[in-house]
Amino acid sequence: MAGINPYAGAGTATVPQVDATSTAQVLPKTLHPKILSSISLTLNPRLYATQEVVSDKLYSGFIEHLGRGIYGGIVDNPAAPSPAELLEAQDDGSKGTKGRLGWRKDVMKIIARDGELETPILRWPGGNFVSNYHWQDGIGPISERPKRIELAWLSTESNIFGTDEFIDYARALGVEPYLCLNMGTGTYEEALSWLEYCNGTGDTYWANLRRKNTGRDEPHNVKLWGLGNEIHGPWQVGHLSATDYTKKAARWAHGLRLVDPSIKLVSCGNQGNSDWDREVLQGLIGIVDYHSIHFYSMLGHERFSTVQGHDYEKNVFGPAAAERGIEICQSLIDLAKIERASNTYDWNNRDASVVSRPVKICYDEWNVWDEVKAPGSAGLEQAYDYTDALGVCAWLNVLVRKHEQVGIACIAQSVNVISPLMTSPNGLLFQITYYPLRLFAKYMKNGRLLNLGFSPEL
Structure with missing residues (x-):
């Protein structure tokens, strides 16, 4: 999750009023036209606008140990249990499953690969949560797992739902698991061990422990790994400068690929348009396969706006900022490739092969969000309205x-x-907001965009 004040109580955030001496602009209401003029347009279909087909991976999901995202969301909530008929039981009485919480069947029906949202990838365990999450706390007999203080949202984590539970859930959904590494309080050795636990096939400690815990020989085979979450932000436990993060991420990437060369790595970006993104891409180009960026279009940004009012327009057209961020981020990727391939200052660091290696943006957190309506202390539970739905359509x-x-x-x-x-x-x-997402996930994929030019009739 992007940077907010997780300690703020529900309803405590306020939007400051602008006084007469403020430099903020107040747009006149006369800018809203009473009627819209009409003009005849000619639709000119031409060649394909893009060569690649629209990937279904644009409609991936994300679950974090935040509020009721896990407990009460995808699995039963021990504090407010659901009736048995709503759950798919996971505790069969064996040592490996004893204490497991049942899966919410109604949620599975929606987010499964063959469900209504046709989700292809599911990201876990965070989000801000991951920067103080130690994966060893969430494996083995549930009765022996420690409860931990959770520093991102100031809650207590039971660790009932951990790595093996997530992988089993992802397999049941038919989705690809995407794990994010703890680069806040986590260690290099801890990251390598997690990868070995998930993907190891040899006669080694962590691979054997996975076999013992799951009762299966086959590995979890997790291919997507994120190198931290929002490490650029001061709200993140263990946040770093771009320089320090890049050095750390490059070191971790080297070791991770020694454990499993087949994995795909995702670097931790900002919004795609910052100096953080530039420096990280300069240092990690040729090392990572994706660059993660996050953005939330939100009315909560009204606090920082120089133009007061016009909430409707800001909510609907806010995602335009994300589009510009994508364009800038792609330019930074291209620049990093060019400089690595033709570095005139460091001949020993020239590498033409990086130009042909694809590096794409991983927009692994996006949405419409009003942090005033849905603060961290309220579990970010926002009731959406029609304006929010239009914002999701824009996204x-x-x-x-x-x-x-x-x-x-x-x-x-x-x-x-x-x-x-x-x-x-x-x-x-x-x-x-569910309805536009469902329509796009079902119909806007596996085809090419048309280059549709609109021009007035002459």
């Missing part, structure tokens, strides 16, 4: 238009947390 159009640059996109998040889906112990609610 989806941005992702489709920029699909050649954006290889993966994950809506944040899949259930309960600023989500199109909201659960109660007894049922499931579709928010208004």
Whole structure:
């Protein structure tokens, strides 16, 4: 999740009023036209606008240990249990499953690969949560797992839902798992061990421990690994400068690829348009396969706006900022490739091969979010309205238009947390933002964009 104040209570955030001496602009209401003029347009279909087909990976999901995202979202909430008929039981009485929480069948029906949203990838465990998450706490007998203080959202994590539970859930959904590494309080050795636990096939300690815990020989085979989450932000536990992060990420990437050369690595970006993104890409180009960027279009940004009012327009057209960020980020990727291939200052660091190696943007957190309505202390549970739905439509159009640059996109998040889906112990609610997402996920993929030019009739 992007930087907010997780300690703010619900309803405590306020939007300051602008006084007469302020430099902020107040747009006159007369800018809203009373009627819209009409003009005849001619639609000119031409060649394909893009060569690549629109990937289904644009409609990926994300679940984090935040509020009711996990407990009460994808699995049963021990504090407010659901009836047995709503759950798919996971505790069969064996040592390996004893204490497991049942899966919410109604949620699975929506976010499965063959479900209504046709989700191809699911990102876990965070988000801000991951920067203080130690994966060893979430494996083995559930009764022996420690409860830990959770520093991102100031809660207590039971660790009932851990790596093996997530992988089993992803397999049941038919989705590809995407794990994010703890580059806050986590260690280099811890990261290598997690990869060995998940993907190791040899007669080694962590691979054997996985076999013992799961009762299966086959590995989890996780191919997508994120090198930290929002490490650029001061809200992140263990945040770093771009220089320090780049050095650390390059070192970790080297070791991870020694453990499993087949994995895909995702560098930690900002919004795609910052000096952080530039420096990280300069240092990690040729090393990573994706560059992660995050952005939330939100009315909460009104606090920082120099133009007050016009909430409707800001909510609907906010994703235009994300589109510009994608364009700038792609330019930074191209620049990093050019400089690595033709470095006139460091001949020993020239590498022409990086030019042909694809590096795409991984937009693994995006959404419409009003942090005033949905602060961290309220579990980021936002009730969406029609304006928010139009904002989500704008977001989806941005992702489709920029699909050649954006290889993966994950809506944040899949259930309960600023989500199109909201659960109660007894049922499931579709928010208004669910409907455009469902339509795009079903129909806007596996085809090419047309180059449609609009021009007035002469």
